[in-house]
Structures are given as C-alpha cells and as structure tokens.
Amino acid sequence: MTTQHRINLEQNGSAYACAEDDTLLRAGLRAGLGLAYECNVGACGSCKFDLLDGEVRDLFPEATGLRAKERERGKRLACQCVPVTDCRIKIRSGDEYVSAIRPQRFKARFVGRTTLTRDISLFSFATDMPARFLPGQYAMLSAPQLPQARAYSMSNIPNKEGIWQFIIRHVPGGRATTFLFEHLRENDEMDIDAPFGIAYLRTEVKRPIVGIAGGSGLAPVLSVMRGAAGLAASAGPVLLYGGRTPEDIPDVPQLTRAAEIHVDYHPVISAPEAGAAQSWGGDVGFVHEFIERKLSAPLPDYEYYLAGPPPMIEASVRLLVGDHKVPQDQIHYDRFF
Template sequence: MTQTRITIDPEQSKFDQLGKDTVLRAALRAGIGFPYECNSGGCGSCKFELLEGEVEDLWPQSPGLTERDRRKGKHLACQCVAATDLRIKVRTTSECVPCFKPRRMRARFAGVHAITHDISEFRFVSEGGADFLAGQYAMFAIPGVDTPRAYSMSNLGNEQGEWHFQIRHVANGVATAQLFGRLQVGEEIEIDGPYGIAYLRTEVARDIVCVAGGSGLAPMVSIARGAAQSGMLKTRQLHFFYGGRTPRDICGETFLRELTGFGDRIHFHPVVSLPGDEAGKSWSGETGFVHELVKRVLGDSLPSYEFYFAGPPPMTQTLQEMLMVGYRVPFEQIHFDRFY
C-alpha cells in the first residue's frame, strides 16, 4: 500500500495518506480538524492551496471549485489523492476535529423496510461497535457505482455495530438503483465513517429545532433520538418540522412517538407544499414551505433555539438565510452539512 506524507502550512502538522484515501479522509483519520461538510465535491468547504507536490484529481470539474480557484492552484481535499508528498495551505479548525476517527469497515446488509412510497430504512451490521454521534453520516462504497455516496444514520451509536440509513429512491439514480433493486440480505458493502459536523450538541441548554425535508429525515430522527436518550428533553423542548411535496411524502411522526415526551416536550409539525395528492390522500394540515411554517410557529422567539436541519439544498439555503438575515440567529446556533 502506497503512503505519502502531507504537511500543512503554516502550523506544520503532518499526516500520512495511505492507498487511495483522499487528502480529506486521511487528515480526519489522523485526527486533524480539516474543514469540510459534504465530502462529495459540492460544497467547497475543504478547499486548500497546493504549495508543493502533485495530486490526482478525482473529479476535475467538481462544482465546489470555481474557475478562479483552479487558476490559483486550489483543490478540494475530498476529491484529490496525493500522488507525491505534499505541502498544502489550509486553516484547520477545532470544530472539525473528529470525535470518532472515521474508519473503513465491512458491513452486512440485514434488511430494509419502507417508510414512505420512496423512502426506506436500510439496516447494516458491522464487526465491533458503531461509533458515531447523532446527526452524522457515512460514505458507502456501493458495488457497481464509481464514486462513494453519503448517507446519514438515523439511529444512535451502539456496541452492536448497527447502522441504520433512511434513503430516498431517486429516479434514475445509479446508487439507489443498486440499493433498492439489487442489494441482497447478507451481502456486504464497505462503509466509511463517521463524518459530519452537524451533530447534536448535548452541552447546549437551548431548546431544539429540527427541520427536515425528503431523506433529510434520517439525521434529524437521529438528533431527536439522541436528545431524548441523553436526558436533554427533561428540561428542554424539541420542535420537529418536516416538509414534503404531497401528503404521501410526510413521515417522521412514527419515530418521534417512540420517544419519551412526545406531545409534551417533543412536537411534530408537518407541512406540504402541494396538498392535492395524486394518490388521493387527503390533507387538512399546514400547507406551504417548511421554512414558512417554522416562522409561523416560532416567530420572534427563533433566536433562542438551537437549530439542526437537513434536506434539499434550496430548503437548507432558504432556511439559513431566513434565520441569519431575517432573525439574526447566531451562526453558532445553526448546524447543517451542505450536500448537493
């Protein structure tokens, strides 16, 4: 297995990259707080300047880099592999130091069950414990798919090695076609994790708001479960907002009802943007976009909450703008990993 040494300027911290690990994953495995979010080339958070050495770009046209970035010799750590020893420039951060260093593992497919018409929960079991924080994600190496895919865990870290993922079946999606159509119980895949910085902050005393859309359900269910298990909700409230296009897309309440405090300290707020369901399912609840419902329910008290959210990029971008610009919610109270 090939090994290269990477040095970060100006702090002179060093780490090794083994095999075909990306620069980012090698840094995180070494316990270095390399900035990142999506791990997939879309957000641009792991941008660095190459000072010395050569890299292999896995996705030269990744949207996380602008043409100006490329002219200035910048690269995405999640999309390049060191071909030689490197010297790079990047500002590391304590927030990105992994609480659990990510590791590659073989995981056996244990089963699947449907949540909605297009979201199912897939369960895998690995050797040893499943070490991760509520709200984090893992990278899947799926047979027949060229690049890894990121999926969030919906359960909590455990000693039994169980990894649960609530995954949406994307039309014409290469990865989900393999998962939904060809994966057999007992088959093994490689899981690499945990990753993600939008995990539950158990030390924070504020009430909690979770906002999800689509398969953003998984990390928000994990956050709610983590808050309940930790005892945070003995003294705090949790508002869980879920936005769907039509009534048949709405889900999440079943998982919340399993938690102590549902209806008392845990509140479920579903909303649909198209109340007329093609499946004929009636809807008498809230309509509109999920960020609008958040504003209607919580109003001027928004700055007093700790926010976690996950879902389609337009949803997360609009919600972030509303909170930070419209209500001056401090940035440190807002937690989400950008995916594209």
C-alpha cells in the same frame, strides 16, 4: 499494503500519512487534524486547497465545489484528491472540524430495508464492532459496484450492537440509490467510512431543539432527537418536516414512537396540486415558512438542526439569522447535495 504518502500542511507545519486509496481530507481527519469540510462529495467547496508541492489525482474534476476560475488558479478539493506523491498543501483548518470520533473504514452487512414512502426507505446494516458516531453525523457508503462513495446520515444513535441505520431516498436514475434499492441483497457487504460531519448533537447546550428537515433529511434530525432524549435539556423538541405531496411524508409519529421519543411534529407539503393532496388537512407551503408559526418562544431561544436540500437549508438559515438574529452557532446543518 497500500502505499502511503506524507502530506505536509503549510500553515502550521504539521504532517500526516495518506494512503494512495484515501482522500487528503479523510486521511487528515483520521489523523486527528481539523481540516475544513462539510459534504465530502465535492459540492460545498469548504475543503478547497492549494497544492504547493507534489502530485495528486483528482477523482471528480467536474465537481461543482470549485468555480472554473478557482480551478484555473490551481485550487483543488481535498475530499476529491488522492495523493500520487508526498505533497505540501495549504488548506483552511479549525478546531471545530476535529473529529471527536476518528473516522474509520470497515465492512458492514446489509440486514434489511423497511419502506417508509414510495421512494424513501430505512436501510439497516450490521458491523462486528460497536457503531461509534455522534447523533447527526453521516457515513460514506461504497461498494465495488459503485464508482464513488456517497454520503448518508445515520438515523439511529450509537450502539454497541453495531447497527447502522439510514433513511435514503431513491433518486430516479441515481447511481448509488438505484444500486441500494434494486440490487442490494440481504447479507451483501458494503464499505463504510465513518463518522463525518459537524452538524452533530451539542449535548452541552440547554436550549430546546428544533429539527427542520426535508425529504431524506429526516435521518440526522431523528438521530439528534433520539440522542437528546436522555438529556435534561431535551424537553419538547419540535420537528418541522417538509415533503412535496402527502405521499412523500413518512409516518414520523410511528418512527418516533418506535424510537421511544416524544416530538412536537409538524408536517408540511409544498405541492398541493399533486398526488392525493385533496385529502391533506395539514399545512401547505415551504417548510421554512412555518418556523415562526410553530415556535412559541422567540427564535433565538432554540438550538437548530437542519438537513435536506440546499435551497431549504439556505432559506431557513436566512430567516433565522437574517430576520430573527439567531446566532449562527446555534444552527447546525447538512446540505444534502
């Protein structure tokens, strides 16, 4: 059995067990604690902590989630540190980070891939137990052939059959995506650790839903819209989807038809000079530039779910909060670092 260490939290005196092969963040979430986080991959900086006592091993010392000055002052990232001894740490926490479904590690069998665009595919995995997550959440996928886990958002909804679906873009030269696209074979096993993320569907909210997605950000937004389909408040979800060229836009109407949901869908391309743009009759620009034009009610009347590249998210949030005074708690997002 893997050695366990005791992690004591300075701020409230609580403690939890963390295995030597688990990160301080994920073990804390597994224990039901609301440790602050967003990305799980060392990029956002939300999980930074002070090590007051004990020793940890940093899996990713180059992670961009900490500035050099913060590292010099001894700050570390809970999503990238595993314990070497018992530890005492000071870390931000809050009820909003407590997992409604505690993350678990398990094996999943790869059952197939469907091509959606030249570099985006839908990957399906099967597990022996039900797929338990909230629409909009993500999983950490890893395999012995990969040095570290990567985050991928589920595009389907929870189900008792144990099916996990992901929409993944092949990043040129990317370690994990090259493995997934080029080396993974049917029936191969991968390790999943899930679910994570706080940009999940708020079922209690009655406002109509707006999804704003770029590239592979389609996955969690699709999951949210599928999850909302049975709810009274789900009337008329709007989906704005941005890609570079027409070739980068998946057949979203086909995906939503297959999922048996109706979505008011607006694709936008940002690079009209590239590819087959001449034949594109639709909108051209950055996806956030179309938010005002595509929504008929005042912008604070909607609930927003965003996923994709950080600049797309940041521009959209600036517009929604800065220009239109949409309350921050009506905007839920995952930045795909």
